[in-house]
Amino acid sequence: MRQNPNRGRVYRCCACRDSSDKLFGPRCPKLSKARHGGWGFAVDLPSLDKRRTMRRTGFATKAAASQARAHVLECERAGVSLDDSETVADYLTRWLETKSPTLKPNTINRYTAYLHNDLIPAFGAIALERLTHEHVAQFIARELTAGRGPVTLRRCITALSSALNDARRNHRLPHNAARFAKIPRPPRPELTCWSTNQASAFLRQCRTVDDPLADLFELMICTGMRKGETLGLHWADVDLEARALFVRWTLVSVDNSRSMFNAPKTKGSQAWVALSDRAFAALQRQRRRQRRQQLAARDYDDLDLVFARPDGQPLRPQYVLDHLRRLTADAGLPAVRVHDLRHKNVATTVDLYGHLTRDAADDGVNATCAALDAADARAA
Known part of the structure; x- marks a missing residue:
């Protein structure tokens, strides 16, 4: 009827x-x-x-x-299940509890901060079905006026939109009030890339002072691996005989005091990486260095990490960043982020991951190796 x-x-x-x-x-x-x-x-x-x-x-x-x-x-x-007693605060709290088992620790921490510091104070008392685009727009305008950074604000609204999308899929809402939120996009920062000569000078500085992370930086520059992938690399995933390694783990900071291993950032990263002569030599040097550390340490916790602290524990990302900054300044080079090491300007720019053929990956890393060797020769 x-x-x-x-x-x-x-x-x-x-x-x-x-x-x-x-x-x-x-x-x-x-x-x-x-x-x-x-x-x-x-x-x-x-x-x-x-x-x-x-x-x-x-x-x-x-x-x-x-x-x-x-x-x-x-x-x-429309088939939406209405509950006029459920507020936005009730829904977001329940949503995060349900969603957490599928999220990475960093994402959980970020979403938790957005919910408790921003979204619930702004919208929590509103009935879920009464949340409108105007509510979201007013919140954005208020935050921007107060000087909130657009990047952080965009991530906050993205978290809200993700929650409301789940509400739509579960027939709790007919629409997503945050879907078309307008937040000004900041200008893209200009990427700082070292030239081949600058990358060569940086690696020479690392070797000159015999920095304990010299081979870590060499591997990043020669392979294009991300910082977390390099810090999460295990010897079990390195095949020196085949001149390849496999990216199976990435080390991420959960907060300022602890780190943990996660799956790589993208599925495309979960593949093999070809090793040039320089990368191969860096791994051999690192293995010898690590064996000396094991012999010198009273209590060495062998986690099979390629790059680790003298006691075998994972390196802290901040420690790596501090070393990069100091070595960069000593070499008189423009400052870069650790992540920017993988975007260096060398003879050939290639995607080094496994969707390419082995020959193409070998050609790419060998071109990088040859360009750095030529720069070293010119400097000598």
């Missing part, structure tokens, strides 16, 4: 109470006065057992109450 699209009722009501402290609601005798009270609506919703009625009050006009009732009926026709 076809349902009545206008079913339910819109009525005047107020918050006055009788002598027994019971609400008058629509029966208040003062409602005969035009300025007394407000408007509400009631709609019976489908239920498997007893009748379930949704009532909402506090609307300033009859038109506003009628519009809200129409929204409820529209949601029902």
Whole structure:
């Protein structure tokens, strides 16, 4: 049977109470006065057992109450499961608890911070179905006016949009109020890339001072591996005989005090990386260095890491960054991030990961090796 699209009722009501402290609601005798009270609506919703009625009050006009009732009926026709008691705070808290087992620790920490520091204070008291694009737009405008960085703000709204998308998929909402949020995109920062001569000078500086991370930086520059992939590299994933290594782990910082191993950043990274002569030699030197550390250490925790602290524990990413900054300054080179080492400007720019043929990967790393060797020769 076809349902009545206008079913339910819109009525005047107020918050006055009788002598027994019971609400008058629509029966208040003062409602005969035009300025007394407000408007509400009631709609019976489908239920498997007893009748379930949704009532909402506090609307300033009859038109506003009628519009809200129409929204409820529209949601029902769209198959959306309404719960007028669930707030945005309730939903976001439950969403993160459900989502956490599928997220990486860094993502969980970031989402938790956005929820408790930004989203719940801004929208938490609003009923989930009443959250609108205007609410989100006002929040963005307020944050930008207060000097909030657009990159951080974009990530915050992305977290909200992800949560609301799940609500849509689970038939809790008919639309995503954060989907079309407009946040100005900051200008792309200019990427600082070293020339071949600069990369060569940096590696020579590392060798001159016999820095303990010299071979780590050599491997990153010669292979294009990410910092986390290099720090997460295990000897079990290195095949020196085949001149290749496999990226199976990445080390990530969970917070300022601890790190953990995760799967690589992208599926394309979970493949083999060809080794040039320089990368091969760097790994051999690192193995010899590590064996000396093991003999010198009183208590060495062998985690099979290629690059580790003298006690075998994983290196801290901040420690690597500090070394890079000091060595870069000593070599008189422009400052770069650790991540930028993989974007160096050498003779051939190639994707070194396994979707290429072995010959193409070999050609790419060998071209990098040859360019660095030529730069070393010129400097000598």
